[in-house]
Amino acid sequence: MKYIFYTIILILIGVGTGGAQNLKCIDASKPGPVVISGQLKMGNSGPEGKELEVNNHYLTLNGKPIIPVMGEVHYSRIPKEQWEDVLQKMKACGVNIIASYALWIHHEEIEGQFDWSGNKDIREFAKLCAKHGLWFYPRIGPWCHAEVRNGGTPDWILTKTNLKDRSNDPVYQQYAEEWYKQLGLQLQGLMYKDGGPIIGVQLENEYRRGKGGEAHIMWLKETARKYGFDTPLYTVTGWQNGSVPPMEVIPLWAAYPDAPWADNLRRNEDKKDFLFKKYRDTDAVGDNVQQDRGAYIDYGAYPYFTCEIGVGVMNTDHRRLQIGLRDGLGLIMAKIGSGSNLPGYYMFAGGSNPLGQLTTLEENREETGYYNTNPVISYDFQAAINESGRLNGPYHEVKKLHYFLHEFGDRLAPMVPVFPEDNADFRYVVRSSGKAAFIFGMNYFRHHQLETQKGVQFEVKLAGGTVTFPSKPITISDGAIFMWPLNFDLENISLNYATAQPFCHVGNKWVFIEDADASPEFSLKAEGLSSVTASTGKVKEEDGNYLVSDIKPGVDCEISLTGADGSERKIIVLSKAEALNSWLLDAEDGGKAFFISDADLYANQGNVFAFDTKPNISVLKLNADGDQNFEKYAYQLPEKQLQVAVEKVELLQNAAFLKTSAVDVLDSKSILRHRFFLKEFSLNNPSEVKRAQLLIYADTDCKVQLNNRWVNQPVTPGELTMLDVTGYTQKGENKLMIDFPFEAGDQAFAAELQVEHFNSNRIEFATNQSWLMKDSYIYPSFLTGYGGFSAPEVVGRREIAGEEQLANQHYTFSLPENYADGLNNVYLQIDYTGDKGKLYFNQLLVADNFYNGDLWEIGLNRLHLPLDAQPLKLEISPMPANSRVYFDDELAQEAATKALVNKVSLVPEYRVSVAF
The missing domain is CATH 2.60.120.260 (Galactose-binding domain-like)
Incomplete structure (x- = not known):
């Protein structure tokens, strides 16, 4: 190619837009991988014509390579009424495998009492996945982690004296087998072989016992099969000395943008997971257990699949993190570029922990001895779909990749990664079949500003010749993440290269997206073409190729291709912003439809819905064929104004002040008498008391008794006092008594008893006329009775000192x-x-x-x-x-x-x- 030759000469002498030469060379001409099938001992591959099978590199559906996208959402952490909404949003992002932990403690918190109702109805959740054309992948433990109490193991298991959990101990096996049995009953008839959505199961989680744990994993697999889990896939987590019985299960891999579990208070800057690398394991998940990287797994025998790539992470009590919009995209691009053929996210949709009957169900260091303390309710995870149900920024970033994988995964899956030797200054890799390829580039690293790479060109050797691109050196800025095709087929028209990412193909329209700062350009073989025109930029024909350069991406940017046979095709090149707002959804006719909108979209049974916090919504729809590319649909909805008035609550604001003085003048007849206040209250919550506090303000000295025991803590007159009465309360009926020795004048008190249970229920008992009063020389006692009490006198509020000490x-x-x-x-x-x-x-x-x-x-x-x-x-x-x-x-x-x-x-x- 003469123009390429001249360009290289200019670069060598330092001429061109990018400055000095920065040529990246790689030989990707070797043929694709040796595919080995049948060595993995999986289950039934499914109905005829829909067989889902796996080889040592990728999945196939009816024999065709596919790269599905798996995203985690926990049905038990979302109200049942919201399941459909979140599933539709996941599908709209290109997720087609729904993974979910089945958390044992959520279903059998109390031994022998299984709960499959409401948001714990796993069967209905699986059927809803099927309704929307989604595969379901339950991760059935028994131990799951998931930042759940005991990793999902019920308390009653761990309190048994003669039991070793997560092992082949016969006692533990008895209980674990019952758990699998109950799950099998719930999901009976929903396996893929039965026409159902369940394509696989994950056994256990993070079982880091190497060879020593393989026997237990094998027992779990056999037990799962015993109770009906006959599926195309069986998987385990493989990282950090994972237990992987050879050929019996597929190890899956992970990467997170940060480590909320880290046992330090340092900024986490050493994130090698943003690099393209041959090694599948990670140094930064879990508790940093390290083993020889090739000691226990033959990578060549298994496909490279992931199950825990984080677009976000949770916040813990000791680490409060803010995850960037592109952190998740950087991680998943690094994995895909390195050869992964199944992106699996954890979490893709955040949720909220249900409350247990006996305890809260979050991971909690103080109560369970685990690594972290997490919020009681929130499991937002800074996920692609927030706990609130709103689409988060990373959702739109990874959506661009997902659409590409669904459209062109059959091309990418058979390609192997080829790692360059000069990968230190600028990270890139090529996935190649020998004849065609994709180049992946990454100039992004969390918490780091990377050096801008100037004068960049790539030289990739393929079986049909060497491709050098782009035509002029370019600048790769900090933050760039891109994927460009080489020898890409556009229905019998060959695209030599494009410096833009393929996005989708609808009708005779091919959509590409801008994904780097340099202006995209396209080089097409002239063979098979009669003409090439562009709405922006320049078109140049030379040496049997068309070069389209200097184009300006946008909805009006189109490259028109007329074939030698008169056929018409169009390449539409969208800007970065338009790419984020693009949607590829199911069409009513069973096909697909492409949209651009800054509102959020999803499809439900062929109908498209748009939702936004702005009442004016507009949507562009791509015409699959024809001259006009987009039609616009605009809607102006009635705006609704919602106001909320927030009032700050002063301490004891809801408590009545009760008169404690009984006489105007203290004399010899009254000096030894007392005014007693009695509050009877019930604590019939199924959970134990976690914390009980008495907040009290009194003008004069007093003593507090709770359940016939005097509280050995002083109340300071004239100041707000907080008494810890946790150890004095009891389940069932309680009696609180406050003793005020007689004082003369206008004296009063107010109090509020605050009781919090281990299941987070909180009850407050503020002073009112149910706090009965009695004047007596004799102390009321459980031995002599509590008769003679009557309603107290309510008086005016007091100015309260000491409030600043109680800062909530x-x-x-x-x-x-x-x-x-x-x-x-x-x-x-x-x-x-x-x-x-x-x-x-x-x-x-x-x-x-x-x-x-x-x-x-x-x-x-x-x-x-x-x-x-x-x-x-x-x-x-x-x-x-x-x-x-x-x-x-x-x-x-x-x-x-x-x-x-x-x-x-x-x-x-x-x-x-x-x-x-």
């Missing part, structure tokens, strides 16, 4: 009547500073948050509660100044020491059915 801040507000009418959802946004936030509805904790500097958002649909005009209580606690907590955001760390709510807002979300 409390707020209350109510949602407007019919706030959700006519809306798709309403998001409650809380702009606050502090350590942690908790939101209560009556006695229930319904949402919580570990502050990291970001806005706290709650999707009210996800709460699934009757909230119209009902009071909600918000508690914000400050972080002590000497707390040992790491923050990505240093300003947030300083702000966290002050508990303050800046603003509470309601954001409506509108939805419209797009009519074509």
